[in-house]
Amino acid sequence: MGTIWDILNNLDWSPLWISLKTGAVATFISFFLGIYAARKAVKMTPGKKAVIDGILTLPMVLPPTVAGFFLLLLFSRRRPLGILLYENFDIKVVQTWLGCVIAATVIAFPLMYRNARAAFEQIDVNLVYAGRTLGMSEMRIFWTVVIPSAGPGIASGTILTFARALGEYGATSMLAGNIPGKTGTISQKIAMVIQDGDYATAGIWVAAVILIALAVIILMNLILGKRMKTVKRW
Amino acid sequence: MFKRVVSSLLAVVMVGALLTGCGGNPSEEQKSESTSSESKEESEAEGDDEAAEETEIQVFIAASLNTVMTELAEKYNEEHPEVKITYNADSSGTLLTQIEEGYECDIFFSAAQKQMDQLEEDGLVEEGTRDNVVNNQVVVVTLKDSGTKVTGLENIEEAASFALAGGSVPVGKYTRQALVNLGKLEENEDVSTITTEQVSDALGGLEISEQDNVSKVLSAVAEASCEVGTTYYSDTYGYEDKLDILETVSYDLTGNVIYPIARVVNDEANDAQKAAADDFMKFILSDEAKAVFDSYYFDTDVE
Amino acid sequence: MQRSNDERKGNQMGLAVRIKKKLGDFCLDVEFQSESSRIGILGASGCGKSMTLKSIAGIEMPDQGEITVNGQEFYHSDEKINVKPQKRKVGYLFQNYALFPTMTVAKNIEAGLKGPKQEKKKRVDEMIRTFQLEGLKDRLPGELSGGQQQRAALARIMAYEPDVILLDEPFSAMDMFLKDRLQQELIEMLSDYRGIVILVSHNRDEIYRFSEELIIMDRGAVVTSGKTKEIFANPGKREAARLTGCKNISRIQRLDAHRMKALDWGAKLTLQREIPEGTAYVGFRAHEFIPVWGERRENCIRVRLAGQAELPFEKNFYLFPEKEKADSCGEEEDGEERQDMQNLCWFLQKDKWRMLEDKGMPDYLQFREEQLLLLS
Numbered sequence: 001m002g003t004i005w006d007i008l009n010n011l012d013w014s015p016l017w018i019s020l021k022t023g024a025v026a027t028f029i030s031f032f033l034g035i036y037a038a039r040k041a042v043k044m045t046p047g048k049k050a051v052i053d054g055i056l057t058l059p060m061v062l063p064p065t066v067a068g069f070f071l072l073l074l075f076s077r078r079r080p081l082g083i084l085l086y087e088n089f090d091i092k093v094v095q096t097w098l099g100c101v102i103a104a105t106v107i108a109f110p111l112m113y114r115n116a117r118a119a120f121e122q123i124d125v126n127l128v129y130a131g132r133t134l135g136m137s138e139m140r141i142f143w144t145v146v147i148p149s150a151g152p153g154i155a156s157g158t159i160l161t162f163a164r165a166l167g168e169y170g171a172t173s174m175l176a177g178n179i180p181g182k183t184g185t186i187s188q189k190i191a192m193v194i195q196d197g198d199y200a201t202a203g204i205w206v207a208a209v210i211l212i213a214l215a216v217i218i219l220m221n222l223i224l225g226k227r228m229k230t231v232k233r234w
Numbered sequence: 235m236f237k238r239v240v241s242s243l244l245a246v247v248m249v250g251a252l253l254t255g256c257g258g259n260p261s262e263e264q265k266s267e268s269t270s271s272e273s274k275e276e277s278e279a280e281g282d283d284e285a286a287e288e289t290e291i292q293v294f295i296a297a298s299l300n301t302v303m304t305e306l307a308e309k310y311n312e313e314h315p316e317v318k319i320t321y322n323a324d325s326s327g328t329l330l331t332q333i334e335e336g337y338e339c340d341i342f343f344s345a346a347q348k349q350m351d352q353l354e355e356d357g358l359v360e361e362g363t364r365d366n367v368v369n370n371q372v373v374v375v376t377l378k379d380s381g382t383k384v385t386g387l388e389n390i391e392e393a394a395s396f397a398l399a400g401g402s403v404p405v406g407k408y409t410r411q412a413l414v415n416l417g418k419l420e421e422n423e424d425v426s427t428i429t430t431e432q433v434s435d436a437l438g439g440l441e442i443s444e445q446d447n448v449s450k451v452l453s454a455v456a457e458a459s460c461e462v463g464t465t466y467y468s469d470t471y472g473y474e475d476k477l478d479i480l481e482t483v484s485y486d487l488t489g490n491v492i493y494p495i496a497r498v499v500n501d502e503a504n505d506a507q508k509a510a511a512d513d514f515m516k517f518i519l520s521d522e523a524k525a526v527f528d529s530y531y532f533d534t535d536v537e
Numbered sequence: 538m539q540r541s542n543d544e545r546k547g548n549q550m551g552l553a554v555r556i557k558k559k560l561g562d563f564c565l566d567v568e569f570q571s572e573s574s575r576i577g578i579l580g581a582s583g584c585g586k587s588m589t590l591k592s593i594a595g596i597e598m599p600d601q602g603e604i605t606v607n608g609q610e611f612y613h614s615d616e617k618i619n620v621k622p623q624k625r626k627v628g629y630l631f632q633n634y635a636l637f638p639t640m641t642v643a644k645n646i647e648a649g650l651k652g653p654k655q656e657k658k659k660r661v662d663e664m665i666r667t668f669q670l671e672g673l674k675d676r677l678p679g680e681l682s683g684g685q686q687q688r689a690a691l692a693r694i695m696a697y698e699p700d701v702i703l704l705d706e707p708f709s710a711m712d713m714f715l716k717d718r719l720q721q722e723l724i725e726m727l728s729d730y731r732g733i734v735i736l737v738s739h740n741r742d743e744i745y746r747f748s749e750e751l752i753i754m755d756r757g758a759v760v761t762s763g764k765t766k767e768i769f770a771n772p773g774k775r776e777a778a779r780l781t782g783c784k785n786i787s788r789i790q791r792l793d794a795h796r797m798k799a800l801d802w803g804a805k806l807t808l809q810r811e812i813p814e815g816t817a818y819v820g821f822r823a824h825e826f827i828p829v830w831g832e833r834r835e836n837c838i839r840v841r842l843a844g845q846a847e848l849p850f851e852k853n854f855y856l857f858p859e860k861e862k863a864d865s866c867g868e869e870e871d872g873e874e875r876q877d878m879q880n881l882c883w884f885l886q887k888d889k890w891r892m893l894e895d896k897g898m899p900d901y902l903q904f905r906e907e908q909l910l911l912l913s
Contacts, residue, residue, distance in 0.1 A: 069331070077336025095322075095337045129596040130635035132622040134649035135697065148639035177322045177332060192323060195449030196301045197456075197472030 007201055014181045015189040016208060018100065019166055022185060026104035026165035031158055033105075034112025039142065041113075042120045053117075060110035064170025071103060071175045099176030100183050104165040111164055112157040119153020120146065155224040159217050166213060289506040290318040291514060292338050294329045296345035296493070298370075298448060298469055302530040303343070309526070310517050317510045325447055326404065333358060339498045340511035343367065343518070346404040350494045363497035365519055369533040370491040371467040372408050372483040375455055378476060382461050386481030387412055390462070391437040397454035397463030398433065398442050401426035404491070405448045409464040412487035413437075466491070468531045492536060495519070552576065552701075552733055556592055556602030556612075560585060565599070565757040577748030577765060578737045579780055585757040586737045590703050593735070594629045595622030606701055606733070628694030628702040632709055634686050636678035642689050643674045649697035664692040668726065683715055684722070691726060702727070704736045708743060720746065741782050745769060753777045775912045778820040783910060784882040785821045801879045802858045804838040808906055813913075820910035823853075823884040828892065828899035837901040843880050852890060854883040856902065 037056060041049055059067050075093035076082045085091040093099045123146060131141035147154060169187035176183035178192070186205050193201045295303050300323045307319040322329065322337070330349040333339050334356060342359075344350045353359050374390070376382045383392040387409075390396060399406030410425040410433065419436050422428055430444040443460050445451045448469055455463040456476050470477055485491075495518060497511060517523055524534040551572035558565040565585040578586045591597035593604055595611065598619060604612040606627075611620045636645050646664050650657045665674055668688040678686060687707065694702060707723070708716045720743060727734055736747050744751060744765065751765040753776065761768060761777045772778040778786060787801035794811050798804070799819055806819065829837055840856035847853075858878050883902060885893070893899075 072331065072335050078334070079336075082336060094332070094335060124633070124635065126631045126633060126635040127637060129591075129594075129622075130629065130631060130637075131648070132596055133594050133625075133627055133629040134693070135623045135626070135651070136648060137623065144640075145637050149637075151639065173324060174328060174332070177337065178324050179320055179322050182320070191449070192297065192300055194453060195297060195469070197452070197476070 003200060004204070007204060011201070011204070012180065015184050015186045015205070018097065018182075018184060019186040019209075020212065022097070022100045022104050022168070022172075023162055023166040025101050026108055026168075027158065027162040029101070029105050030109045030112040030161045030165070034109055034157060034161070035116050035147070035154070037113045038116035038120055041117050056113050057110045059106050060114075064107060064168070065174060067107060068103060068171030068174030071099075071106060071171060075099070075102070075175065094175060095177050095179065095183070097176070097183055100172050100185065103171040103175040104168045107168055107171050108161040108164040111160040115153050115157025115160065116150070119150035119157075122153070123149045151224065155220065159220050162216055162220075163213055166209065287506050288316045288318070289504075289510045290320055291340045291503075291507055291511045292320050292322065292500070293341045293343065293511075293514070294322045294324075294333065294337075294339050294498075295343045296326045296329070297323050298345055298466060299323070299343060299493070301471065302468070302527060302532065305530075306518065306523055306526055309522070310514060314510075314513070317514065319514065327402070333498060338500055338502055340500050340503060340507065341495065341515055342498050343493065343495045345370075345493055346407075347492055347494055348404075350496060353496070353498070358499045360497035360499055363515070365495055365515075366492045366536045367495045367518060367534075368493045368527050369485070369536050370493060371485070371533060372405060372412065372464055372488045372491065373467045373470060374462060374464055374480040374483065375452075375470060375473075375477045376462045376480055377455055377458050378478050380458070380461055380478075382480070384462050384480055387416055387418075387464075387483060387487070388481075390418075391440050393440060394461040395441040395443060395459075396437075397445055397451045397460035398430060399445050399448055399451050399464070400430065401428055403445075403447055405451070405464060405466055408488040408491055409483075411489055412483050415487045467533075471530050490536075493532075550607055552593075552607075552735075553603070553605040554589070554593065556589070556599035556604060558588065558592070558597075558599040558601075560588060560757065563757045565589070567754070567757070567759055569752050569759055569762050571750050571752075571762075573748075573750035574731070574733050575747060575749040576733065576735045577744040577751045578735065578754060579739070579741060579744045579751060580754035581739055581780070584754045586754050587705055589754070590629075590705055590735065590737050593701070594627045594703055595620060595625050596629070626697075626699045626701070628697075628699035630690055630694060630702070630704045630707050632706045634678075634690040636686060636690055636693070638678050641675045641677060642670060642681070645678070645689060646693045646696050648693060651697075660696055664696045667695075668692040683711060684719055687719055688722070688726075691723070695726075695730070700732050702730065702732060702734045704734065706738055707736075708740070709738070723747075741769075741780065753780050755780070772820070772910060772912065775818045775820070778818075778910055778912050782822070783820040784823040784884075785879075786818055786912070787820075787879065789816065789819050791816060801877070802838060802881065803860065803878055804836075804858060804904075806836050806904060806909065808909065810906075812911060815913045816911045818912040820912050821904055821908060822910075823882040824886075825905055825908040826881075826883045827903040827905060829901040829903050830896050830899050833901055834903055836904040836906065838881070838904070839900060840881060840902050842898055850887050852885050852887070854885065855880045856883055857881075 041052060041056075044052065072094065073079065074081055075085070077086055077092065077094060082093065085093065091098070093102060127145050127149060128141055131145050136145075167187055168185070169191070172183070172185055173188055178184055178188045186209055190202050190205045193205070293303070300321070303321065307321070310319065311317065322332070322339075324332075326344045326346055326349040329342065329344070330352055333342060333353065342350065342353060350359070350364065354364070374384065374386055376384065382394070384390055390413075398409060401407055401410060407426040410419060410428050413419040413433065413436075414421055414425060419425075419428060419433060430442050434440050434442045443454060445454060448465055451463045451465045452469055452473065454460045455465075456473060462480065464483075467479075467482060470479060495515060497515060500507075503511070527534050551570065553570040555568040556565065563585075565588055567585070567589050578589065580586045588597060592599050593606070593611070599612065599614070601614045602612070603610065603614070606625075610616075610618050611625055612618060637648065640648070643661055643665070646661045647657055650660055665671060668691060670685065670688055670692060673681060673685060673689070678689065681689065704723075708720060711719065724747060736744065738744050748765050750763065751768050752762040753760040753768070753774075755776045760780070761772065761774050768777060769781050772781050772783065775786060785802075787799040789797045789799050791797050791812055791814070792805075795809070796805065796807050797812055797816070797819065799806060833839075839859045841859050842854060843857040844855040845852060857880055881902060
């Protein structure tokens with residue numbers, strides 16, 4: 001027990017902040033992007049919808065390392081896009097925290113998109129019609145009628161997105177690298193210390209991730225649950 | 235109501251960002267600092283009082299070197315606190331790809347010659363800076379008291395199961411080489427292409443669990459998923475009370491498992507950074523460093 | 538309902554619809570005008586009446602045509618006019634009310650309102666009083682009864698004072714008791730409303746009760762239109778007769794200006810009035826038969842009881858039209874197959890059963906000439 005205390009005292013807590021920041025930002029971005037994409041998909045004709053759906057779900061289906069590899073090639077500073085970003089906007093994606101966020105967002109986005117889409121396709125379309133006849137703008141109908149009605153699906157998507165973004169490893173390590181204090185996430189830290197046989201430190205980090213994930217998921221359920229009085233328990 | 239959810243998400247993000255400061259590129263910040271301040275001459279001699287100009291160097295190291303390099307960085311910082319050593323630790327192959335795709339890197343310390351060769355071919359290695367640091371020995375390990383009949387690669391087929399890294403992973407490649415040299419595997423121009431099935435067949439249908447990196451081999455054996463496995467001697471550091479080393483495989487069988495180091499071409503490094511990198515590399519090759527490598531079970535007997 | 542083009546365009550109030558839309562296996566092709574403020578659309582399920590209503594509201598778009606309401610063009614395909622539903626100021630009452638499930642009653646009612654918060658609140662409170670929703674302000678729609686939901690949905694619509702109110706089969710999904718009460722409530726609540734109200738239904742009682750003018754639709758087309766009472770009295774078309782509840786319809790063969798043969802009943806009918814050239818069917822409502830015992834009179838048909846059903850307040854008889862042993866009309870026998878004959882429906886109120894108990898089943902049923910519906 002004494003060693004655990006020593007470890008805790010001497011622990012470099014940076015992976016915690018990096019993972020939390022990355023998780024939160026990636027979830028935030030995926031939330032709006034996912035809802036936007038789902039909204040557009042619902043309006044599409046079946047043929048086009050199937051193709052777009054396939055493309056948007058791809059990051060979830062590929063092994064994360066493969067997805068990370070594609071991202072690395074995309075943002076590589078020796079290739080067109082990376083050069084463009086760096087020369088004109090002084091933006092570097094590889095080897096930076098921005099890369100962590102992009103990797104986590106790309107991997108977690110399909111979860112938000114799919115959940116949102118399923119939720120939208122199940123709402124009562126008469127609600128939208130009613131809103132229109134009442135003179136409500138499309139935006140207002142979307143945010144005050146559709147989204148709340150799609151509540152459970154959206155909530156589930158958000159929670160899954162956060163969990164996935166928090167635990168991201170393969171793509172992050174490719175695109176952003178494993179740089180302690182900058183891009184070193186909890187997942188990468190755990191992998192490293194296990195290799196050294198330091199199960200104690202690994203255990204601490206695993207416990208940390210579990211605590212965070214549980215706290216956030218429970219919190220989200222409570223906050224969003226209050227709004228879902230209309231959901232029946234069967 | 236709904237806006238509350240959105241704003242709480244925003245709040246979390248902002249708090250998190252404030253706490254750690256949104257990640258810009260520290261080395262760039264350093265760069266602008268150092269270019270605006272007076273440039274001071276760096277003295278070449280080790281251990282001399284140098285200009286205390288803060289600088290940061292990017293050192294890419296194979297994952298298995300992480301612990302030993304962390305200690306070495308601490309030692310170096312005792313003499314040179316102004317040099318921030320930033321590691322990027324991963325598999326040698328991933329590191330190679332990252333450097334090729336534009337990651338900023340000053341020193342590359344690889345777990346195998348192959349990646350360094352490739353980097354040289356790419357023209358990304360600073361001329362004349364390549365050197366061999368340590369050698370590493372392949373060992374056959376098993377969980378303490380596993381009761382295995384295996385005494386080494388000679389009778390590896392008597393194992394109940396064998397954790398073997400894939401052919402493209404250095405330790406997997408070296409194991410295959412050793413098996414070839416022992417006459418257990420067929421000769422092949424590039425042993426890394428020998429599939430796990432082929433190895434299994436050659437060893438009489440031995441159950442082999444292919445792992446995609448060396449630490450997974452270690453975990454497999456330590457958690458008794460496999461009875462035996464081949465890994466590096468240095469990797470057994472920290473596992474002494476869990477694992478038994480059945481055999482330390484001779485270099486005659488595996489070939490040299492050299493870990494080379496080199497300076498990498500970095501156009502963004504300023505003079506201070508370059509000098510610091512040169513100095514750190516010298517330190518790694520010094521006797522003082524050798525002692526540390528030894529304590530972590532690396533073999534420092536290399537030229 | 539026929540008006541000249543000039544007159545039509547000059548109408549400031551009222552409704553003019555002429556639209557076409559491809560729907561599954563038939564084509565919606567509707568044309569009607571009306572100046573009435575209580576219009577009904579009657580038709581069987583799937584005939585396109587909801588689609589017509591949705592086109593007027595703007596939540597569906599026809600393929601082609603024009604829709605003009607109170608002089609304002611909502612839709613004109615040739616001139617590429619299509620006013621968004623948000624701008625049409627129509628209120629639409631859906632069959633399931635479509636109250637926003639995650640908003641309270643108060644918020645629902647407020648949904649269509651614009652303006653400063655204070656004013657909106659005032660209006661909402663006003664609506665809550667008018668529609669007797671006190672105490673339910675903060676409830677969610679899922680917590681309300683059917684009647685309360687209807688009132689809330691109506692309140693939501695009336696709050697922003699639309700020019701037209703469209704009711705899409707509002708009572709279809711209800712039980713009989715609720716239906717009756719809510720129909721009455723609806724009429725009361727709309728009694729002060731001066732705009733146009735269109736009720737769509739497949740139930741002729743609702744339509745009769747509610748609308749001044751009536752449009753009957755079948756398979757996407759208008760069968761007939763006009764004043765409700767007139768149409769029920771004199772449907773004019775076979776489908777209109779059927780949809781307004783006429784149970785006995787037969788093909789006819791026009792013999793001359795005053796005589797015709799009802800082919801499905803094997804009966805010859807003689808009329809004082811002239812039978813128009815295009816008449817193809819005759820209809821007769823089940824309540825209108827006069828039972829005759831003993832001697833045959835004019836426009837009688839011999840019947841044999843084929844079946845009956847007893848309902849709480851009336852008895853339904855199904856009677857097979859029989860051939861005369863000797864045809865007293867002196868006409869030739871046509872040699873038709875009696876099997877093709879259709880049963881006649883005769884519905885008798887309970888208080889008239891007495892007659893039957895005393896006298897037994899009648900020998901003949903007489904067609905009262907005034908009640909004969911000549912249909913094309």
